[in-house]
Amino acid sequence: MGRYIARRLGQGLVVIFGVTIFVFVITRLIGDPVKFMLPLSATPEQREARRAAMGLDASIPTQFVRFLRDLVRLDLGESTYVRGQSALSVVFDYLPRTIQLVGLGMLFAVVLSIPLGVLASRKPGGITDRVLTTLSLIGLSMPQFFLGFMLLIAFTVKLQWFETGPGPWTTNLILPAVCLALPAIGRLSIVVRSSMIDELNTQYVKVAKAKGMTQRRILGVHALRNAGIPYVTLLGWEIIRALAGYTVVVESVFNWPGLGFMAKTAIKNQDFYLIQAIVFVIAVIVVLLNILIDVAYKVLDPRVDLQ
């Protein structure tokens, strides 16, 4: 397994490198951070001087060579929006809040999706199943910006149970985490349900039933573990999508100043360096998560060959 992980890490490096270069090219093609850094009344000479001071007056190939040279040393440049700070340090300032949000959101998702899926799978087509499946579909098809505003209106404006903005998790993090979790619960519980139905129709479950094993043990120990592989695959995907996309929306709606919030600000201000650093760090996390998921397969099903 060690060799496997080493190989995957190697591949991951290529992915991270590729993504970072892609972002370099895209940002250089579309933007000019100097336009947003300086006050409106700054003169053209002042703008040119700033571009020169930042090395943005050099040709794109020259900038690219410099970029690669710095990238090797993990120097992704200074943010142009959060002034005087390396882009990576800005990312690490804001990342913890995003990890808290995704962590709590995914905790909700796991804790709720498994029992709901199992419950629905017990009598496929029954009333419980139909109600839960319909609810799941509603949850997974609701866009988060809409869901977020509905939650805000209900729980922050009307009931005043929660607050927006940065603050303690009990008052400020639960609602955005729920907003992040609800669509995931919908998708995950459907997977739990269908994998459980498949598992419950297999020979080994029938044998277990025949020999008088309790329903609880069949479900909890055998079927659920085997249903775990598609579940873990989807859960990994949910975490990745949350980190690399959904949090931008959820953090903006709830004013939670995490990395998604900062990503939006960086794009608005065409802060190349910060955009690059955010994508870089997210890419590293995604690569590591994918390796973790593969390892989880092996743990769940020792027959999986990681070679």
Next chain:
Amino acid sequence: MRWTFVSTLSRGNDLKKRYRILGALVSLSVVVAACGSDDKGSSDTTSQGGGAAVEGAEITIALGSEPTSLDPHIVDDGAERAINDNIYETLLSRDAAGVLQPGLATALPTQIDDVTWQFKLHEDVKFHDGSAFDSASVVASVNRIVKLVADAKTDNDGFYKTLTGATAVDATTVNITTDGPDGVLPARMYWLKMIPTAAETSEDLSEALVGTGPYKFVSRTVGSDIKIEANADYWGDAPSISKVTFEFVAEGGTRLAGLKSGKYDLITNLPPQDVDQAPQPVDIQGQEHPVLILDTDEGITADPNVRLALNLAVDKQAIIDQVFGGFAVADAAQILSPSVLGFNSDLTPVAYDAEKAKQLITDAGLEGATIQLVGEAGRWLNDREVLEAVAGYWTAAGLKVQLDILEFGAYLDVLFDRESRADAIFVSSSNDILDPDRQLSTYYQAGGIGSSNTNEELSALIDEGRQQLDPAARQATYEKAVKIAADGSYFVWLASNSDLYGLSERMSWTPRVDSKLLVKEMSVTS
């Protein structure tokens, strides 16, 4: 210097009714950009608290954005100033009406020669770290900014590019020199924050906030808040508020909700449509002037009669009432506020005359001609509504209006395009240091980055005004300059929208024309 106090608060109730009918005109979300207009302000209305000031009170202020740096010299950012204006001080200050006053200097500077200004400093002033404030600190502060300008590391070139250095005459006397006669220098010294001598070579002072001001930096939580507390050793009058938390709340609705619930004592950028919801709204005519820059050289706007028609066609009062909820003052055919040197009090707003506008367009044979109007949405208060209203008025005058509301980056490309000027470009011009030079050289002077005229006489006057050292002479020069633009209808002047703040019931504070949030001027009543 002249200024007028215009009370607009009484219009709040009227506003309520109007909004029921005309609510659609004003969008629900009012987003005002952080750097352009976050820290404006000044007011005609003094807030009323009941009872005596509470000593040692703690307050919370909600700002619309987080400072992009805490270095007092690097960025041009209203959120940074909101914090640092309380921590650092400058050689000169301004009273609430904008008139220059001594600050760390004991008096206004005296001129040694055309390029040298001498400042006498207060004795016994100490920085928060205990080091003395003296002529060496002034030299360090000036040297640092000169170097930052030379290295293109500060966004504030516009304020300091004429400075060449400073020399200490004795411990409390310092000479500051400029690259030529510079009448703006006193105003610049109202802006340049004084740092300790040891900080001169620092790359970034964001982590070491050491000033002479009435408040000391306490802590910062990135993304969340900054706390400051009263400086017990402050050389001036001790402030009554002892602790301040600045929170960063991007969403206007959240700021208002926090104000209503008592979480915040002061919120910035209160939207006019929310005034009647705030416990204690205060407003003042600040420095914000939304205008349309007309191309005087090419296209249909090259005809002065057409430019006049474009002015006559716009009902400013309707925009004031319906877009700004009454919280605006019609511009007297200039982008300067009455609180700024150079304001020409002989000029009056161009009166609304739809008939005459239509006639002028017809006479010019331009009925049905296309005029391009370029703007953006979201950076300035109700900008989209202003643009749509203007487009409507111009259409009524007989023109076909091509209204381009662009993404901000694309909009800047149009504003900065020196090769070909759009017929009309929307911009909201502001003035930080309350000196006309930068505002006029940007929008009035030929070649200025937002200017669409090539009038050499006007350009020469703006250069002259900068180089004159006597304020009265400058006043006369600028009055002439703004009159040329007014007579030639170089712009469509609209209305200066007021700075609006929401205060909690217990707060007592009068907003300032320079929009500074000076906590030492605030108090809490029991």
